[in-house]
Amino acid sequence: MPADLFGHEDIEPAHFTKRQKLPGKVEEVLKTLSPEDFQTKPVEGLDLTFEGIPGDRHAGFTRRSGGREPWYARGTEMCNERQVSILSIEEMDEIAKRMKIPKLAAGWIGANIVTSGLVRLSLIPPRTRLVFEGGVVVRVDGDNVPCRIAGGAIAEHVPGREGLDLLFPKVARRLRGLVGFIEVPGxxxxxxTVTAHVPEQWIYKP
Structure with missing residues (x-):
């Protein structure tokens, strides 16, 4: 067996990115008023448990698979790694610019936490821990892929514009924020403040 199979002598240090801490701020917190709602409303504070946001559409230890998980039969019960939706002010402004609309409100597309200062929020990698000043920790699962449902919700608030439901998925990819689950409740x-603890990264090349 080659000595470098487990030693990784063939991997150059340049292929690794050291872990980082990135500072940011919470601008707004939101939740649905009922489990049937998609759009969210601003609240004074967001109480989080290991199940997510009690009473929210995405609360629960588990969820049912959908179009994002074609490897499972639709409706398969699975771990809920999508308990909360995190967006950034900067990326929402960019989406609004690309859609040529006056503004994009976080609640229109179901956000729970809106941040500022976390550069390129949607590209923050999985396994990152978002550590909030009050003690809450959200573990990032990955980026949130924009869909037509969210685009349709935007269209409800911008009368007179056709095709916004289809435009949103085209222009908002890698700008639609992150989804994650609660690692430490509160x-x-x-x-x-919120600090993104980004883990060491590398490109896997078998």
Whole structure:
């Protein structure tokens, strides 16, 4: 067996990115008013448990698979790694610019936590821990792929524009924020700091 199979002597240090800490701020927290709602409303504080946001559309230890998981039969019960949706002010402004609309409100597309200062939020990698000033920790699962449902919700607030439901998925890819699950529960409020603890990264080449 080659000595470098497990030693990785063939991997150059340049292929690794060291772990980082990135500072940001919570601008807004939101939740659905009922499990049937898609759009969210601003609240004073967001109480988080290991199941997510109690009473929210995406709360629960498990969820049912859908179009994002074609490897499972639709409706298969699976771990809920999508308990919360995190967006950034900067990326929402960019999406609004690309869609040529006056603004994009976070609640229109179901956001729970809106941040500022976390550069290229949607590209923050899986396994990153978002550590909030009040003690809450959200573990990032990955980026949130934009869909026509969210585009349709935007269209409801921009009368007179056709095709926004289809335009949103085209222009918002890698700008639609992150989804994650609660690693340490507690309460999040607007105005508190958040630090992204980004793990060491590498490109896997078998």
């Amino acid at each position: 309460k999040i409020k607007a105005g508190e």
